[in-house]
Amino acid sequence: MSMKAMTAGEAAKKVINREELFVLDVRNTDDFEDWKMEGERFEYLNIPYFDLIDGVENILDKLPTDQEILVVCAKEGSSVMVAEMLSEQGLDVSYLQGGMKAWSEHMEPVKVGDLNNGGELYQFVRLGKGCLSYMVICHGEAAVIDATRMTNIFTEFAKEKGVEIKHVFDTHLHADHISGGRKIAEQTGGQYWLPPKDAGEVTFDYQPLEDGESVTIGETTIEINALYSPGHTIGSTSFVVDNSYLLSGDILFIDSIGRPDLAGMAEDWVGDLRETLYNRYRSLSEELVVLPAHFMIIDELNEDGSVGQKLGKLFEENHGLNIKDEGEFRRVVTENLPPQPNAYEEIRKTNMGIITPEEEEQREMEIGPNRCAVR
Template identity: 30%
Template sequence: MATQSEIDPGTLRAWLDEGKDVDVIDIRPEADYQSWHIPGSKNIDVYNSIKFGQAGALADYQPLNRNPVVAVCYVGQTSKAVVSYLRSRDIEAMSLTGGMQWWSLAWNLAEVPLMKSTAKVIQIRRTGKGCLSYLVGSGNQAVVIDPSVDPELYVELAGQNGWQITSIIDTHVHADHLSRGRLLAVQTGAKHYLPEQERTKFEHPSLKKGDVIEFGDSLLKVMHTPGHTFEAISLLLDDEALFTGDTLFTNSVGRPDLKASPQESEQRARALYNSLQQLSELPQDTLILACHTSQPIPFDRQAIVATLGEAVENVEILKSSEDDFVTWVLGRIPPTPPNHLYVVQFNEMGVWPEGDPTQLEAGGNNCAV
C-alpha cells in the first residue's frame, strides 16, 4: 500500500475541521479514553493485546465506508502495530504521530454571538486539552484572553480581521497549561496583564478591581473574583459577556485546591462562594465565557457559552449556604493534574521550559468540580 503510514496532529486537525470522512480509533484502555479523547473517535480497547503481539484482537474491525483510519495511542508507538496489521488487510490506515500527547496542542474555532456589543469574539478552543482562550476585536484593535495555543495563531487570526493585538490578559496564574502570554507579548509588542498579586516573578502591568481596558469601541471592566486562586479576575465586555477564567463554567465552578494546603483550600472555597454570589447579581442574560471545559471540544464551530442564568441553574449548590457550598466543593475535588506544580512554577517565573511542552501539560482538564 503506497499511502503514508503516519499522520501528524496538524493534518488530522485540518481534516476534522474540514469535515473529511475519517475513522479515528483510540486503542487505549477505556478509562483513559473517557478521561480525554479526540472528538468523534471510537474506543477499541486493544492496547494491552497489541502490546503482547495479539493483533488479531482487531480481526472484526472494518472502517465505515472504507474511510481512511487513524489509530491513536498515548505517544504514537503502539498504534504503529495496529496500522501495520490493518494495512496487511488492505485497509488505508495511519498512526497519529505523537499520539494523544501531541494531540493536546490541537485546536478549533468558534465565533461567540453577541447581540449588543459591536466587538467580535473568537473562541479559540484547545480541543486536545480543554483550554478556551479568546481573541476579542473592536475597531482595529484586539485583546487576547488566557492564551493557551501557539502565539502565531492569534497573530494570524488578528491579521485576517484587520486587528492589531494591543493587550494580552491572563485571568490568573494557570496550573494546567503553560501561558503563552509572554511569548505573544514579545511577538506583538502588546502589554501582557496579570491580576494584581505577589506570585509572579517577572515585570508586567497588573489589573485590579475596577480597572478598565479600552480597545476600539469596546471596554473590558475588571472584577476581582477570587476562589480558584486568590488573585483571579473576571472581565466584563461591554456589559454583555463575562470572561470568567476558572471561576464559573457553563455547568460547574473552579476547584480551589491547586497548590494550596487544606486550610488555604477552604479559604479559597469560601472566597469562591462570595465571588459567585457577586457574579450572580449581574443581569441574567450576561454571557459566560470560561477558560476551560471538561469535555473534548467538537469541530462544530458552536461556541461553548451559557447565559449567567443558565450557568447558575446548572450549579444548584449556588443557592445553598456558604458552609454547604464549601462542603460540596471540597468533597468533589477531581484528580490533581500530574505536573501542576511545575506548570505553576513556570507560569510564576514567566519562563518557557526547554523541550516539548506537551510533556508538562499532559492529561485531561480537571480545573472544575
C-alpha cells in the same frame, strides 16, 4: 486499502461537526482511561501497542469494515506501524499525525459573536486539553485573554485579521497549562496584565489588573471591564466584554465550578468562591453569555463548536450555583475534587517565571486532561 495521516485539525473538525469515527488507541490502558480523544459520536477500542507487535489478526473482528478507523498513540510512531498492518488487511485506516501530543496542542478558532461598533469576539477551543482562550478585535486592535503557550496560533490569527495585539490578559495564575500571555506581549509589544494578588512571586514586570479596570480596544469603545472574582485563586478576575459577555476564567464553567485548592488553600478560598458565585455574579445581568477558560466534557460544546451559555441559564441548571446551605457548599467543593493536574506545581512556577523549562519539557508537563473544576 491505503493508509493516510489525519491531522489534529482534521480530527477537530470531526468532533465539531459531530461525525462518526472509530478510534483505536494503542497507548497503555492507564493512559487511555486517564485521557483520550473525545467526540460525541466516537467509538473506542483500546489495545496497547505491545499486544499488537506480532500482528493485528486477533482484533480484526472488533473493528468496523464500513467506517474509517483512526489509530492513535502518544507521539505517532506506534500508530503508524499498527495502521500499516491494518491497511494490509484491507481496512480504511488513518493514524493521528503527531499523536496525542499534537492533539493536546491543537486549537480551533470559533467566532462567538459580533460586538458593537464593528468588533468581533473569537474563542480558541483546545479540544484535547479543554482550554479556552479568547481574542477581542476591533478597528485594527486586539486583546488576547488566557492564551496558551502555542503563541503562534494567536499571532498568526491576528495577522490574518489585520489587527495588532495591544493587550494580553490572564484571568489568574494558571496551574493546569502554561500561559503564553507574557510571550505574546513580548512578541507584539503589547501590555501584559495579571491580577496582582496572584503575582506575588512572579519574576517579571506586568500591568496590575485591578477590580474596575477598563481597557478599550480599537478606536471605539469595546470595553473589557475587570471584575475581581476570587475563589479558584485569590486573584482570579473575570471580564465583562461589551456588556454582553462574561469571561469567567476558572471560576464558573458550563457544568461545574472552579476548584479552590491548586495553591493548597481550599479551606481558605472556598468562602471566596461562594462569595463570587452567589453574590458578585448574582448582581450581573442574567443575559450575559458566560465564556469560561475551560470546558470539562465534549457535551458542553454548542452546535458551532463554541463553549458558552447565558448566566441566567447557568443559575437554573449548574448544580454548583444551587447549593443553598453554605456548609453543604463547603463540603461539596472540598470533598469532590479530581486529581490535581499533572505537574501543576511546576506549571505554576513556569507561569511565575521562576523556572524556564525547554519546549519539550513544557509539552510533557501539560499532558493529560483538564482538571480545573469541582466534580
